[in-house]
Amino acid sequence: xxxxxxxxxxxxxxxxxxxxxxxxxxxxxxxxxxxxxxxxxxxxxxxxxxxxxxxxxxxxxxxxxxxxxxxxxxxxxxxxxxxxxxxxxxxxxxxxxxxxxxxxxxxxxxxxxxxxxxxxxxxxxxxxxxxxxxxxxxxxxxxxxxxxxxxxxxxxxxxxxxxxxxxxxxxxxxxxxxxxxxxxxxxxxxxxxxxxxxxxxxxxxxxxxxxxxxxxxxxxxxxxxxxxxxxxxxxxxxxxxxxxxxxxxxxxxxxxxxxxxxxxxxxxxxxxxxxxxxxxxxxxxxxxxxxxxxxxxxxxxxxxxxxxxxxxx
Amino acid sequence: xxxxxxxxxxxxxxxxxxxxxxxxxxxxxxxxxxxxxxxxxxxxxxxxxxxxxxxxxxxxxxxxxxxxxxxxxxxxxxxxxxxxxxxxxxxxxxxxxxxxxxxxxxxxxxxxxxxxxxxxxxxxxxxxxxxxxxxxxxxxxxxxxxxxxxxxxxxxxxxxxxxxxxxxxxxxxxxxxxxxxxxxxxxxxxxxxxxxxxxxxxxxxxxxxxxxxxxxxxxxxxxxxxxxxxxxxxxxxxxxxxxxxxxxxxxxxxxxxxxxxxxxxxxxxxxxxxxxxxxxxxxxxxxxxxxxxxxxxxx
Numbered sequence: 317x318x319x320x321x322x323x324x325x326x327x328x329x330x331x332x333x334x335x336x337x338x339x340x341x342x343x344x345x346x347x348x349x350x351x352x353x354x355x356x357x358x359x360x361x362x363x364x365x366x367x368x369x370x371x372x373x374x375x376x377x378x379x380x381x382x383x384x385x386x387x388x389x390x391x392x393x394x395x396x397x398x399x400x401x402x403x404x405x406x407x408x409x410x411x412x413x414x415x416x417x418x419x420x421x422x423x424x425x426x427x428x429x430x431x432x433x434x435x436x437x438x439x440x441x442x443x444x445x446x447x448x449x450x451x452x453x454x455x456x457x458x459x460x461x462x463x464x465x466x467x468x469x470x471x472x473x474x475x476x477x478x479x480x481x482x483x484x485x486x487x488x489x490x491x492x493x494x495x496x497x498x499x500x501x502x503x504x505x506x507x508x509x510x511x512x513x514x515x516x517x518x519x520x521x522x523x524x525x526x527x528x529x530x531x532x533x534x535x536x537x538x539x540x541x542x543x544x545x546x547x548x549x550x551x552x553x554x555x556x557x558x559x560x561x562x563x564x565x566x567x568x569x570x571x572x573x574x575x576x577x578x579x580x581x582x583x584x585x586x587x588x589x590x591x592x593x594x595x596x597x598x599x600x601x602x603x604x605x606x607x608x609x610x611x612x613x614x615x616x617x618x619x620x621x622x623x624x625x626x627x628x629x
Numbered sequence: 630x631x632x633x634x635x636x637x638x639x640x641x642x643x644x645x646x647x648x649x650x651x652x653x654x655x656x657x658x659x660x661x662x663x664x665x666x667x668x669x670x671x672x673x674x675x676x677x678x679x680x681x682x683x684x685x686x687x688x689x690x691x692x693x694x695x696x697x698x699x700x701x702x703x704x705x706x707x708x709x710x711x712x713x714x715x716x717x718x719x720x721x722x723x724x725x726x727x728x729x730x731x732x733x734x735x736x737x738x739x740x741x742x743x744x745x746x747x748x749x750x751x752x753x754x755x756x757x758x759x760x761x762x763x764x765x766x767x768x769x770x771x772x773x774x775x776x777x778x779x780x781x782x783x784x785x786x787x788x789x790x791x792x793x794x795x796x797x798x799x800x801x802x803x804x805x806x807x808x809x810x811x812x813x814x815x816x817x818x819x820x821x822x823x824x825x826x827x828x829x830x831x832x833x834x835x836x837x838x839x840x841x842x843x844x845x846x847x848x849x850x851x852x853x854x855x856x857x858x859x860x861x862x863x864x865x866x867x868x869x870x871x872x873x874x875x876x877x878x879x880x881x882x883x884x885x886x887x888x889x890x891x892x893x894x895x896x897x898x899x900x901x902x903x904x905x906x907x908x909x910x911x912x913x914x915x916x917x918x919x920x921x922x923x924x925x926x927x928x
Binding site (some may be wrong): 386389390391392393395397399416420439452453454455457466468471472521524525527528529530531532534547576578581591592593 | 636637638639640642643644674731786787788789805806809812814815844845846848850851853894
């Protein structure tokens with residue numbers, strides 16, 4: 317059977333029907349792809365509250381990417397870039413009752429990196445929001461899934477503080493899932509681990525911020541590496557431990573060699589080295605994992621801490 | 630074959646500290662330049678007037694101008710401010726005023742205006758001066774500048790510990806974030822770039838309402854500023870910054886009720902002295918002249 321179209325062309329049904337089927341299937345597939353790649357930050361933005369306890373959102377949100385973030389928060393933008401920030405959404409709430417409140421939602425692309433950003437500054441009192449929250453002097457921060465959220469009041473007041481905490485809970489409830497913490501954390505010995513000293517990071521600039529090691533990236537840290545830094549206390553003795561996971565054993569081995577050559581040239585395989593500040597340091601490899609006791613108060617502590625990590629499966 | 634640069638590690642700092650007396654600063658090797666100021670003290674003027682801010686915290690421009698005049702006269706032992714400005718600038722100079730636009734604590738407009746008025750009074754042409762911050766690399770006045778004036782408010786900073794006069798020149802490079810490593814220790818290197826080197830005639834560190842502690846991504850809370858009502862003026866940016874750093878440290882200790890070091894430590898100030906030879910960071914090498922309001926001066 318043939319079909320006559322308005323232009324006078326004749327299209328055979330046996331061609332038209334399969335053609336229409338292909339168009340329909342293709343269109344449906346495109347819609348599904350578009351849905352699964354919907355911008356998570358835009359999705360969250362659409363659900364954000366327009367008002368909270370008397371504070372009203374200003375009409376225009378601002379969105380920053382990994383280049384324009386510096387225009388917004390100056391050099392501090394480097395922290396978020398070092399954790400693979402994709403975008404930051406900023407919304408301002410105002411009220412005649414109190415100072416403005418600034419909500420910044422950072423899309424870190426993964427829960428691991430959202431957690432990492434959160435560990436960068438762990439001062440303050442714990443608050444039960446998201447997967448971890450802290451409050452100090454006019455600033456509340458929390459992380460949940462791929463998002464790191466910062467809520468800041470330009471001046472402190474009781475009403476503004478209540479609004480900030482209310483807003484935090486509401487934003488956290490809009491993030492439907494929780495995300496995993498970095499797997500490398502499971503390699504940190506638990507005994508003696510000091511609370512709120514664990515940092516997860518990728519870049520040497522962040523390692524140097526928390527523990528200055530060298531003016532060059534002697535551990536070859538970067539987006540491809542995962543590192544955990546933590547403080548330990550055993551009795552009166554303290555230690556600082558660094559774990560770095562590399563994509564391949566060969567890279568870990570190279571980093572190990574470079575670290576020894578640059579930082580512990582006098583090291584031998586068996587014993588920690590006594591540093592100029594009377595602390596002890598050592599480094600060892602376990603497959604793709606480089607383990608460094610950065611500083612320990614005694615040789616025995618350095619050796620035991622190293623053994624603890626190396627012996628973990 | 631060129632010499633490979635030695636990596637500076639934490640252990641180098643440990644070694645240097647173990648050789649240097651308490652209260653002195655790190656003695657790391659200079660990068661090919663020796664300090665020209667080893668035996669000459671740097672003059673720094675700290676001028677304060679409690680009435681420079683009104684009850685609402687707004688600047689009184691006439692008081693600020695008077696403070697600047699006093700500082701210049703004291704710095705050069707000049708009988709009048711115009712004498713000091715004449716000493717520093719010629720009518721044929723092209724002057725870039727490196728300001729700072731950080732939203733929460735920018736260089737005050739009345740100060741920029743006072744500087745420009747003084748430059749006009751000594752014959753610098755209006756079209757040959759401009760104040761700028763983030764646009765300086767494309768700014769035509771800065772591009773043909775023969776002289777620079779460096780001015781900004783002192784504040785804590787996420788990466789460098791303090792946002793200082795030395796740090797203010799970071800916009801003279803295309804990729805500022807490349808200088809963030811190790812608490813921005815290498816900022817002094819920017820001052821040796823061809824388009825910067827030797828041009829800075831005057832440094833004014835604004836201490837009207839300094840920020841002594843920062844939190845969060847915005848690094849600002851009014852709670853951590855206070856009306857110090859001062860200006861620090863010098864031809865030596867390192868000495869001016871070192872003086873400002875002492876004030877901030879003293880304020881932090883007083884506010885928190887304990888020793889609370891600036892974090893991260895502003896290593897770039899000492900490094901500008903010992904590694905880049907840009908000025909004097911040690912107290913004993915600074916001749917500090919204090920003028921005006923003395924209450925709670927902190928140093």
